[in-house]
Amino acid sequence: MSEKVFVSAQEVADRAGVSRSAVSRTFTPGASVSAQTRRRVLEAAEALGYHVNELARGLMRNESGIVCLIVSDVATPYRSALLREVTLLLQNSGKVAMLINTDRSDGSVDHALRQAIRYRADASIILSGMPDKSIVQLCLRNGQRLVLINRDDEQPGPLRINLDDDEAGGRVATAFVRAGCRTLAFANSEVGTPSLMARERGFVAAAAALGMEVSVERHGWTGYEAGKVLAQRMLTRTERPDAVFCATDLLACGFMDAARHQFSISVPGQLCIAGFDDIEQAAWSSYDLTTFAQPISAIAARAVEWLSHPQPENSEQSIRLHAELVWRGSIRGG
């Protein structure tokens, strides 16, 4: 198989009878080339199968066009939906996404960020995990913009996009009470992400304000299986809850399935359930889950927009978005 393969701007220039620079200008938006030169260059390029080498271009411009997406558990409904949205917007604004799949181990995100630096990514968007403070500084020093989504970090520099997780609890608590529920529970995972904890705290506080106590249980990761386990724990108690707020839709689906199929508890008849994220499955008729919608499009839009714009420099780099309550059938009397 042939080895020396890629055709360079020089070859195009030779064939078109112009200089390298003319070729370069032809492929640089907004550069001044005469219509004729331009046409001849394009012809030659087409004939030769020339494609700009973005590696070399990035080297010169000190701007690769690459944006790193750092994420664990990509196959999860919420994560993959966010990923879709972000990549789409990124492409529309002329960037290209580099995907780094982290595991849930400690140095994982830091490792990913180092990768981003080596490829001279213009920016990194962190969808899961938390980078170490030092590596964040390293990225910023290297001129890399950082976006943290739902990470709720305090340090300045990166753009932080978060939801009003704490306020969600209040709305659910009210709905549960209105539905006549008396024994409230919160099903959480053990991972203890700031946003998950905020949902828990908000719910507990709101319930307390209504004069009710919440039994909290935490287990495993935020997936379907953990929801089942949590249901097993909570539904075998002597004082069984008649309302559960699950920190995540996946937890809620697992919880609901266990309640119905293992304990023959009717939802919402004997048990009201609410989730968080509004994943696609929440709308499926088997679940019909009342939940809070992650404003995925808004999140992605704000992130990408911030990347494309000249930085506002001293403006507060923290955005708080609203998670809308989506009423469905898993709470009585919606």
Place this chain on the structure above:
Amino acid sequence: MSEKVFVSAQEVADRAGVSRSAVSRTFTPGASVSAQTRRRVLEAAEALGYHVNELARGLMRNESGIVCLIVSDVATPYRSALLREVTLLLQNSGKVAMLINTDRSDGSVDHALRQAIRYRADASIILSGMPDKSIVQLCLRNGQRLVLINRDDEQPGPLRINLDDDEAGGRVATAFVRAGCRTLAFANSEVGTPSLMARERGFVAAAAALGMEVSVERHGWTGYEAGKVLAQRMLTRTERPDAVFCATDLLACGFMDAARHQFSISVPGQLCIAGFDDIEQAAWSSYDLTTFAQPISAIAARAVEWLSHPQPENSEQSIRLHAELVWRGSIRGG
């Protein structure tokens, strides 16, 4: 904010009191550097925060380390699971994934492949859509390796990984008959992907061999909603099917939900259902769907392995993998 930011090998060399090349060699696996030089370089690099510039390295080596993943509908359970697997393996073998999200329009994949060429990706893996013949040739001429997953294309050059979709039908048909079903149906989407059509043909043929006819209906895309619509069409007929093979798990979930919640048909009591893909939701107790498992790990492994190995050149570049039947509760008498 500071502008000239990235630290170069030269600066490291200066600080360590060695030459540029020494630095380069230190970061090139398997190059000969004395332990002492190596140590001094590493110290200087650490102190300065040096990171190899992969853009420049790729330019020299003519090998970027980038592998392009071309995929539409990333947020779909099957796609995102495959994506997770591929990115993971890619990372383990020292490559990095560039994600391009295509829509279902015609030139979309071609556009993505051009992007891949511009970034001098070492390879592209196509998970959805079909590239034009000419662009495939262009990629190959440019030394870019190509992997087509479940695309069932005939042209030589790319590695083609496919399943035995056609054989699946036979196993389902037998199971349906054994369950006592008499009125068979196949629920497909309109997209007409080779693999989807192969499932349909295989099922129809197998049923014919058993002396039964299959009513086929096609609608929309391969998602949950389309499954509901198909159910509406097929379950309102005078001669209602008592067994349905859905081309996709998502279709099956939608079909099952419509059957149960709109038509109060019990599954598997009055209606047996089978799907294809074995997405996570198929195992959820609300569905408990009998289905065929995409051998996701094997697919990813074969793809990545082929990319990393020196090409076998003349060997047949087509792999056919087996989709295992996963027995669950949506067919009677498993």
Place this chain on the structure above:
DNA sequence: TTGTAAGCGTTATCAG
């Protein structure tokens, strides 16, 4: 083992 120097494919600068 080490340093020197050439070159990878671009773009930016600056004359013309």
Place this chain on the structure above:
DNA sequence: CTGATAACGCTTACAA
């Protein structure tokens, strides 16, 4: 508007 020339940060003969 165009063309020469100098970077960009790296790797890799080749020579020491």
